[in-house]
Amino acid sequence: MTVKPILGAKCLKAIGLAAVIGAATPAATSAGEIAPGFDTWDDVLSAADGTTVNWFMWGGSETINGWVDKYFGEVVKERYNITLNRVPIGDTVDAVNLVLTEAQAGVTEGGSVDMIWINGDNFKTLKEAELLYGPWSESVPNAVHVNWNDPSIANDFGVSVDGLESPWGSAQMVWEYNSAYVSDPPRTFEATAEWIHSNPGLFTYPAPPDFHGLSFVKHAFYWAADDWSVFQKPFDQAVFDSIAPKVWAYLNDIEPDLWRGGQTYPAKIAALNELLANSEVYFGMALNPRRTSNFIKNGTYPDTIRTFVHDTGTLTNKNYVTIPSAASNPAGAMVIANYMLSTEHQLVQADPTRWGWGIPTDISTWTEAERAQLASYELGIATLPPGELAEAGLPEPHASWVVNMENGWIENVLKK
Structure with missing residues (x-):
């Protein structure tokens, strides 16, 4: 890669x-x-x-x-x-x-x-x-x-x-999708994997250390854990080792059906934005829930891009x-x-x-x-209501977890 x-x-x-x-x-x-x-x-x-x-x-x-x-x-x-x-x-x-x-x-x-x-x-x-x-x-x-x-x-x-x-400032992760091609976006990690396998080449995420890509990996950890509150405490190697294999298995499973066969990843969020804008992929992500509407307004995105959150919530900071x-x-x-x-x-x-x-x-x-x-x-055309965002909000993990998640992705996904 x-x-x-x-x-x-x-x-x-x-x-x-x-x-x-x-x-x-x-x-x-x-x-x-x-x-x-x-x-x-x-x-x-x-x-x-x-x-x-x-x-x-x-x-x-x-x-x-x-x-x-x-x-x-x-x-x-x-x-x-x-x-x-x-x-x-x-x-x-x-x-x-x-x-x-x-x-x-x-x-x-x-x-x-x-x-x-x-x-x-x-x-x-x-x-x-x-x-x-x-x-x-x-x-x-x-x-x-x-x-x-x-x-x-x-x-x-x-x-x-x-x-x-x-x-x-305040940030919260939202997922972007092109409604011209996707009528009902997947709202769970399981459904996302099914969509990726059924639509190869049309999904990707930025490579950590890009903050958006790292946030995608963090969301995968929250999904894989029985109780995401474990991440609110300082890093615990035993807990990490019990959760990480499920994350790496998931990310390696979807990799062959990612954009360009998973052989490379967008290096920065700007690259993913461009792929979504050009319909080379049908999904993106943003840490500013209002950004998508702003991008539509200034012509960066087509007016068919919309946002959603996963049923299990999204990280806020x-x-x-x-x-x-x-x-x-x-x-x-x-x-x-x-x-x-x-x-x-x-x-x-x-x-x-x-x-x-x-x-x-x-x-x-x-x-x-x-x-x-x-x-x-006024809310923008693609901006979710504040109440929906607030209900979906999840706290970020303790800072001591983040470098281990990032380095683990490098060793167990990027280098595999």
Whole structure:
């Protein structure tokens, strides 16, 4: 097979460096401080005025890049005199490795990275290495709009947030299909296998470490387990060994009837999107339930693409931003993170005509007028109702499981 996994090696580098650096001392707030080094929010705003924030974030979507530049960059420049320098990276682990490398070199301030779009194992790595600034996220003014008692927010892939990162988006897996060719999409893993065998060449999934492809593998693990709650606890090798063979057997069984006979996999979700758009395959997947409608609207997809969820549910997670302990500009990063949580921005982010992303804030804290505006937004042609999505939501596995699932797929599916 031609796809060469990359993230596994990068993760091993990150984990190895983290083990070496683990003795680093994290910042801590003193009595009366809202964040390390700042007594009041006015102090934060004053320190941020006229500065630049280097935000390292996955840059694989030109749409998201444009949103960030417009709805964050332009606003924080005008309102707070902060220049947002969006630093595009191929994978979040690239930023994690940079932070770890600088720490290993003795950098404790003036670091290259001010803020990272992050979640899951990458957050776990930096937290365990004690290389994160904070606590701060529960002290910014707009944190009042976050329900920190919600386990899906207070825990990032099972790892306690502890004030070290702030949510800014919400994601949930949906399956895409072309209704021009598929009238009744399969809603179980068993039915999916039957469809694939009956329609060879018309289904595939991205190769992990692509996050969508890895999510497909995670869903297979949830299906194979008698009780998916085992994945909410830290990794257990014996439990993994009891479930994984069923997953590998399933994925190897469908492989010969995948696109191109399973001899290769799309390397990135963008490649799968293109295959679906061109009707080379009839199924796709998205981690933004609103994305499919947006793609239809902008002409990326034909208007026959629709979405559905499996009967057993789909994984949900939050997107966060975090600040390394050696960041040059923690004040500027906190100002941007605070603006992300404002009802002003959350309404932009939820608006299908402007951004169209899930929001992590508690709308019960909003004004009646703001809630009415949110309710007025029309669902896109391919977007499932919020109630159906909420009912189908499943929590992500504890971060310690993910690298084992990924590496297991490489050894037992890709290399077979």
